[in-house]
Amino acid sequence: MAATSRGTTPEPPDVRPRLTVLSGPSGVGKSTVVAHMRKEHPEVWLSVSATTRRPRPGEKHGVQYFFVTDEEMDKLIANGELLEWAEFAGNRYGTPRAAVLERLDAGEPVLLEIDLQGARQVRESMTDAQLVFLAPPSWEELVRRLTGRGTEPPEVIERRLDAAKVELAAEPEFDETLVNTSVEDVARELLSLMDVV
Numbered sequence: 001m002a003a004t005s006r007g008t009t010p011e012p013p014d015v016r017p018r019l020t021v022l023s024g025p026s027g028v029g030k031s032t033v034v035a036h037m038r039k040e041h042p043e044v045w046l047s048v049s050a051t052t053r054r055p056r057p058g059e060k061h062g063v064q065y066f067f068v069t070d071e072e073m074d075k076l077i078a079n080g081e082l083l084e085w086a087e088f089a090g091n092r093y094g095t096p097r098a099a100v101l102e103r104l105d106a107g108e109p110v111l112l113e114i115d116l117q118g119a120r121q122v123r124e125s126m127t128d129a130q131l132v133f134l135a136p137p138s139w140e141e142l143v144r145r146l147t148g149r150g151t152e153p154p155e156v157i158e159r160r161l162d163a164a165k166v167e168l169a170a171e172p173e174f175d176e177t178l179v180n181t182s183v184e185d186v187a188r189e190l191l192s193l194m195d196v197v
């Protein structure tokens with residue numbers, strides 16, 4: 001059902017989009033899939049997380065992430081400004097709460113691209129959220145993608161592959177699994193799960 005333009009009429013609850021969470025091991029292709037999806041469907045609102053990780057070449061503050069200091073992250077956490085947060089491979093990452101709630105209230109499809117620990121926290125705090133796991137076609141292909149991306153030194157890749165083993169084992173906790181063989185196919189399936197197409 002399409003939303004009406006009558007500003008004073010509240011939307012019936014069954015058309016309010018569910019929050020969707022996309023998780024999966026580092027290097028599986030989450031950013032690639034999301035970028036592809038949003039090129040054709042910019043109406044999907046992607047939360048921009050805060051992180052203490054350093055920007056990669058080409059990453060911009062406020063676009064891929066809000067790049068913050070340890071002290072700034074401490075404050076965000078202490079002030080309850082994050083919907084969820086986690087430490088991943090030596091850095092902290094968190095979802096600013098207010099923007100997510102605003103967009104959901106406005107009836108927009110909202111996507112979080114976050115790690116397993118964050119997905120578990122969202123499951124606790126927003127019980128109607130839909131949790132989607134992005135899986136690699138094989139372990140070898142995951143290693144190939146993470147190494148081939150060329151953005152991390154070998155010791156960081158090792159940490160991320162250790163985390164990947166834990167994340168792959170948690171796949172049954174998710175509502176849906178999509179295997180990232182084809183970016184186009186996965187992007188379409190994700191749009192369909194989000195009721196965008």
Ligand SMILES: Nc1nc2c(ncn2[C@@H]2O[C@H](COP(=O)(O)OP(=O)(O)O)[C@@H](O)[C@H]2O)c(=O)[nH]1
Pocket residue numbers: 023024025026027030031049050053084085086088093094095113114115116117118119
């Ligand atoms: N819990 C949580 N995880 C996040 C958040 N933002 C990003 N992540 C996750 O942190 C992990 C590392 O992200 P990043 O350093 O950008 O590396 P990449 O995902 O491998 O490109 C990934 O699993 C992201 O999904 C967040 O706000 N909260």
Ligand SMILES: Nc1ncnc2c1ncn2[C@@H]1O[C@H](COP(=O)(O)OP(=O)(O)O)[C@@H](O)[C@H]1O
Pocket residue numbers: 024025026027028029030031032033145146148149180181182183
């Ligand atoms: N379906 C796919 N087939 C082949 N390579 C892919 C596919 N999806 C992503 N990649 C490549 O894998 C690497 C990691 O993708 P990325 O989107 O950065 O992963 P993530 O955000 O999950 O860490 C990138 O070099 C990307 O171009």
